[in-house]
Amino acid sequence: MRKIVIAGNWKMYKTQKESSEFLQGFMPQLEKTPANREVVLCVPFTDLSVMSTSLHGSRIQLGAQNVHWEDNGAYTGEISGGMLTELGIRYVIIGHSERRQYFGETDETVNQRLKAAQRHGLIPILCVGETKQQRDKGETESIISNQLAKDLVEVDEQNLVIAYEPIWAIGTGDTCESTEANRVIGLIRSQLKVADVPIQYGGSVKSNNIDEIMAQPEIDGALVGGASLEADSFGRIVNYH
Ligand code: PEP
Numbered sequence: 001m002r003k004i005v006i007a008g009n010w011k012m013y014k015t016q017k018e019s020s021e022f023l024q025g026f027m028p029q030l031e032k033t034p035a036n037r038e039v040v041l042c043v044p045f046t047d048l049s050v051m052s053t054s055l056h057g058s059r060i061q062l063g064a065q066n067v068h069w070e071d072n073g074a075y076t077g078e079i080s081g082g083m084l085t086e087l088g089i090r091y092v093i094i095g096h097s098e099r100r101q102y103f104g105e106t107d108e109t110v111n112q113r114l115k116a117a118q119r120h121g122l123i124p125i126l127c128v129g130e131t132k133q134q135r136d137k138g139e140t141e142s143i144i145s146n147q148l149a150k151d152l153v154e155v156d157e158q159n160l161v162i163a164y165e166p167i168w169a170i171g172t173g174d175t176c177e178s179t180e181a182n183r184v185i186g187l188i189r190s191q192l193k194v195a196d197v198p199i200q201y202g203g204s205v206k207s208n209n210i211d212e213i214m215a216q217p218e219i220d221g222a223l224v225g226g227a228s229l230e231a232d233s234f235g236r237i238v239n240y241h
Contacts, residue, residue, distance in 0.1 A: 005221040007040035008228025025231030063091030069112035081120030107150035132168035157194035163223040169203025182216035207236035
């Protein structure tokens with residue numbers, strides 16, 4: 001039985017005050033959420049400490065949005081796995097397309113970060129996906145296959161979540177057809193050694209398309225950006241039918 005993981009990616013949004021306001025609106029909605037759904041909030045580093053305290057004993061798991069590959073050192077601006085686990089953080093997004101596009105992440109650094117996360121007992125959410133241009137050229141399968149081959153070298157698939165995030169669908173409102181997302185996720189699964197790795201879909205997931213996405217047999221959850229910022233809309237997403 002594969003785990004269902006619904007994760008919000010807050011990107012660079014929400015101060016500590018705003019994160020507390022979000023929780024006030026969001027927590028009551030979880031009363032209706034089936035127990036077998038893992039609910040994760042991947043928040044800015046500055047929100048982790050206060051949220052970890054507020055969420056103590058709750059069913060929400062906290063995630064970070066990146067982790068460095070070394071345990072400590074002269075790496076200005078970076079955060080290590082030990083710093084995250086000390087705060088009770090469980091998940092970490094690695095290889096998000098915004099990190100690859102704007103911050104020079106490569107498959108090699110993604111691989112190093114994945115291994116460091118697992119060394120510290122964090123569960124990485126590895127993001128893979130193609131650009132619009134690559135899709136139009138018929139390269140979707142080869143791009144993703146190549147990312148997986150490089151990113152997953154010596155990575156433990158038992159403690160891993162993968163998010164298929166077509167880059168053209170992120171933040172655009174242009175969701176990938178659910179059947180197409182299902183097809184690509186099936187291909188991703190066929191390249192893994194472990195059968196029950198949860199594989200999410202991400203890219204303009206909203207409360208009005210989550211039911212259709214989650215009805216697909218290969219899709220085990222969602223990585224949600226914009227629609228996770230508002231308590232009501234993320235509440236409707238985690239309570240999909
Ligand atoms: C994301 O940030 O990973 C994402 C999928 O964003 P959005 O849901 O806003 O497209």
